[in-house]
Amino acid sequence: MTEIGGRDRLRELLDAVLDDEHRTLGDMAGGAFASPYHFTRRLSRDAGEPPVAMKRRVMLERAAWQLRQGTSVTDAAFAAGYESVEGFSRAFSRAYGRLPSEVTDAGTGGDPWLPAPNGIHFHPPTSLWVHTGERTMSGPLDHLVHHDLDDTAALIDAAKGLPEDAYRRRTRPGQRVLWFDGTDESVVEILEHQVFTKEVWLAAILGEDFPEDRRDDPAGLLERHEAAAARWLAMLRDMERRDAWDDRIVDALCDPPESFVLGSIVAHVLTFAAQRRGLVRAMLGELDVEVGSGDPIDWLRSRHGQEQPS
Known part of the structure; x- marks a missing residue:
């Protein structure tokens, strides 16, 4: 092998x-x-x-x-x-x-x-x-996708240290990232939206049922994130292999159904995921939870360092 x-x-x-x-x-x-x-x-x-x-x-x-x-x-x-x-x-x-x-x-x-x-x-x-000829994501896209997944997991894990009232406290009244997602006023709302977004798009692209699991405690969110992250990564690698970025889907979960270009979906998810990670990182910092800068440069250096052969 x-x-x-x-x-x-x-x-x-x-x-x-x-x-x-x-x-x-x-x-x-x-x-x-x-x-x-x-x-x-x-x-x-x-x-x-x-x-x-x-x-x-x-x-x-x-x-x-x-x-x-x-x-x-x-x-x-x-x-x-x-x-x-x-x-x-x-x-x-x-x-x-x-x-x-x-x-x-x-x-x-x-x-x-x-x-x-x-x-x-x-x-x-x-x-x-x-088979090394099967293409996987390369360059910045691969880094962006993996950084988003790893950073999200780290932020959810960091939220485990919060008291329940601080985790759910609406400290940013009126804060909203996307109008159709509802408010992002608390740590739990932002992290739940971060996970749910990928679950919803997986359902739309793969033709699956709308996700029903909405556990929002940190342990439940981390479990949901790990499950969605593996499937999200596999799906994007398959898109890259098939060069399907310009393909379209008709999302029947929308009312009325709407057409989307696959590449634009990925850009959409990464754009607003980065925005939410920045917001929740600031909120956790205000609650005295150490979460680091979230800089992809630091993340990549750490990731490569961990994976060097001993």
């Missing part, structure tokens, strides 16, 4: 994801000697894909290869970790646009690789291939 970023630890995490005996997130994390939280966070950050999603995708790629070699649908289903052939067939059909039985009947199945945000794919018979 090609190493990613020269990091042996990441390779260990990937091995834990793909071990046949590791069926659940807890199994994977245990195999890597990490907590499920930190295991998911590290894989999502460094590989751009949550571990459960990565395992599901790579196992389907392996199943597609096995079917082309003459493996039965039943054997391929159970080898891929599915509890029923029906569940496997549904997942395979969604991924490949054909039933697994059609692969065996036709003797061909097309390219077994599915779209990946990181170039990591199944390579027969039992290893991985890292």
Whole structure:
């Protein structure tokens, strides 16, 4: 397997994801000697894909290869970790646009690789291939996106130190970043809007249901943010790979439905996320919570320093 970023630890995490005996997130994390939280966070950050999603995708790629070699649908289903052939067939059909039985009947199945945000794919018979030709975000865009995600997590984490009344106190009456989001008068309002914005756009772009989880305590917000951040990053990397920035979606969640250019959505999110981070950083500072400057230069230096091989 090609190493990613020269990091042996990441390779260990990937091995834990793909071990046949590791069926659940807890199994994977245990195999890597990490907590499920930190295991998911590290894989999502460094590989751009949550571990459960990565395992599901790579196992389907392996199943597609096995079917082309003459493996039965039943054997391929159970080898891929599915509890029923029906569940496997549904997942395979969604991924490949054909039933697994059609692969065996036709003797061909097309390219077994599915779209990946990181170039990591199944390579027969039992290893991985890292396809460096799959484009990921590069240059300033990559820095802007990662800085936004990391800084937001740091600000939410810092808010844990606030008393409940200070966390919810409306210290900036009338403050509003976007008219349709409501007020941003308190620390909790700003941080909740910061997370909810990505959740809403993910639902719109991916055609999912409107998010219902609106927990706004710091622990709940951090959990929501980590889940949305991994999916947001994977989605943007897929846009870059497909050069889809000028594609349009029609957002049916709007009333009436409205058309948006994908690249403009990303610019919109980053613009107002930066504004909200600046506002909440100032408010936390006034409450004697140390949050640093938020300067991307300092963030990048720290990030690179942490990732230097020991």
